[in-house]
Each structure stands twice: as structure tokens, then as C-alpha cells.
Amino acid sequence: MLRLQAFPGRLVIALFLCLSIGAGGAAVAAEQGEAGYRAVTTADSAIPVDQLRLMLKPLTTDELAVEADAWLALLKAKVQEISDAELGVRRKREEIAKVKETAAAAEEAKEEVLQSRPAEEAQLLEKKAEEARAAAEAEEKRRTALVEGIGTLRNERTGLLDRLEVVLKEYELKGGDPASYRKYMTAVSGVTVDVTDASAAWLTVKGWLTSEAGGLRWLKNIALFVVTLLAFWILSTIVGKVVAKALDVSKRLTALLRHFLVTGIRRAILVVGFVMALSALEINVGPILAVIGAAGFIVAFALQGTLSNFASGIMILLYRPFDVGDAVEVGGVSGTVKSMNLVSTQINTSDNKMIVVPNNSIWGNVITNITGSDVRRVDMTFGIGYADDVAKAQSIMESIVSSHPMVLKEPQPVVKLHELGESSVNFICRPWVKTADYWSVYWDVTRSVKEQFDAQGVSIPFPQRDVHIYQENAGA
Template sequence: MDWMNVVIEYGRIILFALITLIVGLIVIKFIVRIVGKQLERSKLDESLKPFLQSLVSAILKILLLISVVNILGYPTASFVAVIGAAGLAIGLAFQGSLANLAGGVLLLTVRPFRVGDYIEGAGYNGTVKAIQILYTELITPDNKVIFIPNGNLSNAGIVNYSVNSTRRVDFKFGVGYEADTKHVIQTLESVVHSHQAILQDPEPFIRLSAHGDSAVEYTVRVWVNAEDYWDVHFDILEQVKTRFDQENISIPYPQMDVHVTNE
């Protein structure tokens, strides 16, 4: 009977499609497992590895689904068009999240900073606590937690203060015009060279740098280990003020001389 032949034929197609689906899922699972092992051996960030593994799995399953639909006799072109349209609609609806996702992949791949680095970016600064797929978590010096969307962070300039082991600390000190230049420089040199955390190579820089409206400006630049930056910054400010007082070197306030003439 013709209808029996049709049933048998469709039964064979459905059975073949079912076998293809089952075998395909097994093969995909095997491939994803291999990819996972390769990712574990790679130097990629730990947060990126499960995402890439899931992405490979999703792509392979979509390809398998298209193959099964083709076996069943449905036009794959229409099916692909539906998937594409759905993908476009989802992309438009979640374009902000997708931008963050792309930014997260970029940050985890290029790695302009790592967990524990002190960075400045997207208008914020702090120590990196975690780099997630969508957000980067910062802890500010006053212990606030900031979640920055990776899309914003990856498209902004990033300053990483922890990449190099040393940093330069810059100071500017205003001194009264009546102070002897040689005496001021010697006093600053004494303060700088007495601080144990300041490196002598590169050599500290101490020079008169500007003639201001009410003060002579001296620039001091010293190199320190990165972890000593703030200790040296505050120590030198305090010690210079103390030594200037001891040496009777004035730190003038902004002032204006007014000359009155009688006509």
C-alpha cells in the first residue's frame, strides 16, 4: 500500500534524523571536552575559559540542528533566515549587554590589567577585584565597590599603575623670593636623600622650575618602588614643611602688591 511506503519512508527519515541528533550530541560533547582541556592548558584568563567553551558548544549545536532540519526535508535557507532574524532581534534588544560581552572578551584576551592591579579607567580608579564577562569590579581606596561595564572600560583609556615595579613621585614647592636658592636646594636634597624608600637610581631631580606671582617654584622628582608611592608622597610633604620651618625658609601665601599714588 502506498501510505505504508510513505510511513516507512518518513519513519526512516525521522529515525536517521534522530540517530544523527543523538550521535551529533555525543560528538559535540566529546569535542567540547577536548576544547575545555586545551583551554585549561592555555594562558587565557580563568573567567574567559568557560565562556569560550560554552560558545563552541552553542555553535556546534546550532550547526547540528540545521543538519537535522535538512535531513527532515525542511528548507534550511528559511530556517537559517529565521535564526538570523531572531539573532538580530536579540542583538538589538541586548546591544548594551552584547557590547559589554565583547568588551569582556577583549579585556580577558588582551589583558591590559590583572586582578590586583590598581587602574584608572572610564572615570573611576581602584584596585581590580574581579574581571567578569560583563563587568569589571574595582575596590576604591575608601573600600567602595564599583562595577564598571566592560563595554565602557574597553573603549576608554586605561591607566595601569601596577604594570611597572617603580614609579616617579613629583612635587612642587613654592618658596619666598627672599630665600637663597642654593640653601633651598640643599635643604630639599637633605630631605630626599634621608628617606630610605627613595631610589638613588635614577637619581632624584631637584631644580628651580618657575618664577611665580608670589613664590619661586622648585620641582622635585624621585623614583620609588610602586608599593612605596603614597608613603613617600606624604612623608616628603611633611618632612619638607618641617625642614623649611627649621631653616626659616618661608612658604608664602598668594599675595598682590598694590601701589597707590597721589596725583
């Protein structure tokens, strides 16, 4: 019975040989194209990738198609070997299960014989049970060896996939269409784990983790991915600092534009680094970039308002109507510019509210930069009564303005009688100050004028209305 059970294993081996010979013949047939060109790069299926690239450089599109077919035939043959080996593992598992059932049946029969039959017959059954267990152990070892052999075959398949991908890249670069090849490669790549067979699944996972073409390769790729990202992050930081120092020399660039340029350069370097890091994970970034381009075209229509803000942000950066820290009136909002990006501007109001204004609202309306110049004029108006001394009032205001330490001598301050109002004679008082001192001077001068007018008997009238009441006699 044991010899009969071993027979399927030999049948599987014979089947391997037949299929390998047939696949080899197919590979040879694929090496010759329609024009008589024969594939030359498949002579050594383990050829180094860099050497393969050099051999492919002079080939035409038609010749590359022949090379791709030849490598595809080798890949197909290897996939067939893997499939046959996996089929053999499953059959081995079934054989082992049958042998174990036989051993279990012999054990049960032995127990029954010990109770009703002679000891010789029980010993015979014990011997058969031991033989069945030994056969099961032997088959288990063969199955383990077969599973480990599948790991080796998968490594060889990975090598063929890598080399076929090199051929397809060159083929695509010269105008060929590798879509059908890549679909087949995607379909036959990867590792299939039979979760119903715990021991085989563990051996498969363990073999993949410890193989050069499996876990070790991906560990190296992930490490390279992380190192690439880290290197480009460090590079972006260094370049950003260098660019910032270089831009600080220019007096014509605003802080907003400097921040935009530094941030844009850093982010561009990070994007390039991320794309290169993806290639380290063996991800084809070409289709990803194509998808991003198509998506960007669609998003452009969906976000027209945002793009308008983006364009307005660029115009603000180029024409520099204001900078960070300037006091402005834009888009119906008054306050200090806190920060800006290409979409919006953050303004901090005098009562400490943070308001985000779209750049389109800013650029499409009047922009008032209150602190755009280093020097500002403080415009104030003071009124006196019609009965007061005009010269005395003007002298008081001129004295207050000229004695204030923050008022500039040039341009000279102006104090003039401006108009005759309904209730008062109005003077304009216009000293020049540094922009940072505007409100200090405004408040100081206003307070001093009130105090001096009160001290020297100059009145400050307020609007008033006289009401006259006329009484008429009832008999009139």
C-alpha cells in the first residue's frame, strides 16, 4: 500500500519534467521574431540588470518586442513550475492525511484485537501502524522540501519579473505598448498562501520573509524609502535657510514674497523627494503623475473661485501693496496683516479678532496701506467759540505741537483756522510724526489742547439749538 501511495509523487516529478521541457521549447520558439531576429538577452536568465540595460539600448522596437516575448516565455515557464509545485504540495497533503487515517485505523484495530484476539495479531497491527506513521513522517518531510523549493522558484520568478520590466521600460520608451505584458506580470506576481494548511502557510511566509527577493528585498526598499524622505527633508531645510539668507539681502522683496519663495522651494524639493522615494518602493510613478495631471485638470474647473484667489495672491506678492505687520484697510476689513498665503490673507483687527480675507476680495477692491510709509500726518480738528480770541487759540495749539517730542520738525506742522461752523470756529491741526507714533501723538495733543483751553479760558462749544415759545391769546 505504501509503494502505491508513493507512486503519485513520482508521477508529479515526471509531470514536472515534461512541463519544463515543453515550457523550454516554448521559450526557444519565442526567441525568434517574425523578421528572423533571435533574442540574445535570454541566454543568461540571471544576467545583471545593469548589463541587460546596456544590451537593450541599441535594439529597435521590433527587436525589443522579440526580447520581451522571450522573457515572457521564461516567466511563463517559471510560473508553470510554481503552479505544478503548489499542486504537488496539495496532493502531498492529501496523501499524508490518508496515511494518518490509516495509522489511526490501525491503532483502533489494535485496541480491539487486544481484547478479543491473540497477541500476535495485535503485534502485526502495531507494526503496520508504526509503518504508516513512518510513511507519514517521510511524506511530511518531502512536502516540506517541496514547499521550500517553491520559495526558491518564487525568487527565480521575481528575478525574471525584474528583467522583463527592464525590457518593457525600454520597449515603452521607444514607442511600444507593454500593457498586455504588464497585465500578465501583475496576474502572476505575488505569493499565494493556503490558509487551510497551517504548516505550509507558515513555511511560505517564513520563506518569503527570509528570501532575498521577498522580505529582505522589501525591508531594503522600505529603509531606502525612509532614508530618501529624510534626506530630502534635510536638503529642503538647508536649501530653505540658504535661500532665506540670500533673499534677506534684497531690500525690494517683501516678507510675504520671501516667505512664499522659501516655502515654495522647500515644498518642491519635498515633492521631488517623495516621488523618488516611491520609486524606491518599486512603484511606477509615471501612471501616478498622469493621474495627478488629469485630476488637476478636473479640479481646476471645480475650484475656479479658489484659482481666482490663487491668481490674486500671486499678483499681491508681485506688486507688494502691503507686507506682514502693515496696518491696512482691505476688503472692508481694517487691521494688521498677520500672514498670507496664495489663497487668503489673515488680518488681526484692533480688538484682536483674526479675520481671513480671500485674496480675490483684496485685489479686486481698493487697498489702503495705513503704515505703508515711515512718516504720517495726524489730522485733528478743534473748535472754539465765536466770542473767543482766535490768535490766542492758535498760539496755544502751535505751542503744544511744537513742544511735543514725537512731532517732526520737517515737514512742518500746520495749524490754521479752517472754517466757520454752525456752532464753532474750527481749526485744523496737522503735525507730522513717525508712523509708529501716530496714535500716541493724536491722544497726547488732544488731551493737551483740552487742558490748555480750559486753563486759559478758551471755550470749546458744542452744538446747541435755541427754542423760542410764542403764546397766542385765545380771543385774538
